[in-house]
Amino acid sequence: MHRAAARAFCVTEVAAFSFNKLVIFGVGLIGGSLARALRERGAFSDNVDGEKRVIGVGRTTKSSARALELGVVDATAAPDDDASLRDALSNADIVLLAAPVAQTQALLERIAPFLAPGTIVTDAGSTKSDVVAAARAALGERVRQFVPGHPIAGRESSGVDAALPDLYVNRNVVLCALPENPRESVETIAAMWRATGAAVHAMSPEQHDRVFASVSHLPHVLSFALVEQILNSPDAALKFSFAAGGFRDFTRIAASSPEMWRDVCVANRAALLDEIDDYTAVLARLRAAIDAGDGAALEAVFARSREARSAWQDRAANTAAVRTSSDDSPAK
């Protein structure tokens, strides 16, 4: 783990976090929930100087306008208008990129000319190695101002209307601090996320991408694949009409955004291919056991899986209570 990251997590007083100006690129569920959480938790309370505090920069005028209408942002800026963007970014404490990861490099190139030296940029992308590469390409040595991040929060619903002030309470946020990041910058981003109720963890970008390829990206691919398989079968309608609870749970994530998951699959290609290959090997072993009628081998795998899944469920249920005091400890 990078030294900068390992030293980064010493801000424990949530109330200590306050700032003047946050600029959010992509005011949807993730960015909108951050703004609402900080607002409700008083992160702006002792910094009254009349300036607009949260600026939303949307891909479309419509989404920004909606964020303004809902009071999620105090003002909006147009990403393709130099003056508007310069004004938005001047004196910004923090810039959050909450747009699809494939847009990271283009967004950072757009921001770079207007980026003040004291501003910290972070992101909310589901993949990190590609985001770091994009940031290095776009920012050069100013990559020191970019602290890569990933809040782990549900994305079945999307858009700023779905934004919630408590979306991040007891959720995990992973920061993949760069060797170039000043310790104080990482601390500031960690403190921002803690102020939303989240627990902050440190990983390298590679470790992050391996972990999420396994527990998030692969399950999405597998879920999409099952629906695709049924659609391609001759008796698809009959099969769908008898699909019940197991199918419902297994395929819930197949209702996720095709664009987002296309980008994730491409962005995290290497780690995801490794996981698909490992998974295919496990499935082939189960297939062989079924073919051989080897009930004992099947039962051993199923029992082991059930035990691990149940233990995970129990830990997850207990995490809310435990997390406040101890969840950051691995990063210390």
Added chain:
Amino acid sequence: MHRAAARAFCVTEVAAFSFNKLVIFGVGLIGGSLARALRERGAFSDNVDGEKRVIGVGRTTKSSARALELGVVDATAAPDDDASLRDALSNADIVLLAAPVAQTQALLERIAPFLAPGTIVTDAGSTKSDVVAAARAALGERVRQFVPGHPIAGRESSGVDAALPDLYVNRNVVLCALPENPRESVETIAAMWRATGAAVHAMSPEQHDRVFASVSHLPHVLSFALVEQILNSPDAALKFSFAAGGFRDFTRIAASSPEMWRDVCVANRAALLDEIDDYTAVLARLRAAIDAGDGAALEAVFARSREARSAWQDRAANTAAVRTSSDDSPAK
């Protein structure tokens, strides 16, 4: 579709169903819920003659005793005691096998010597081709008394304590009537399930096994396989600690009974192997698209899957309202 099955579904008056004596082998969630549903819906109400109405025959004395204690059954019988079994089966209208499918042949062989000509036997097994083969082997020409069935109801919880009187309301029950079954016998079993609030459908055993291999058995294998893969990886603990909503939904069914799913996999081997092979081919195509960075191909599959999954969800949400009046029509 068999002629007997196609003619079988003309009993529409729930109130018309009543009977004297039901014997349930395996009083767990499935058998216990049937007993409770029939009791609450008054299926016994106009047949008062002092006889015990529901007899539970458990694998263990303990489970039968618990069913008796809860009032789910009126009496219990010991499966390895000839006198007890003869007494339980005498004058029985219906016998339900709600034990693991692998026990079907042994159970029917045990029952056969005490089976009155007027008794109808049915089952609740998740697979049907193997159950039909077991019934033919155990009963010979008396297989005419055996009407294969499969109530599609959740099984994450199990045991008679989890039994609910409304478990089958708006659920599907598939009957795979045999050519040998008298029309009246199939009608009686269909009426029994309708009296619980379920919708009854007809399929051949082969069709049933193909459909459920696809929408139920395969997803279970895939879910168990994902947990197994993570367990086998060097950073399993880290992965589990960052698993979130997608993992939770995808692996909910990996908490299912290892014994039951071992039996299902072996019992439905042929259909399940076909599904695993089809699935592996779909996954290999997605892998190739990811490897090639073919975002358009991935997005097309993901978008198609999402649309189908969302349409399924919408239909499922509407089914409760629709089902009462029209869900049986395909079988008429």
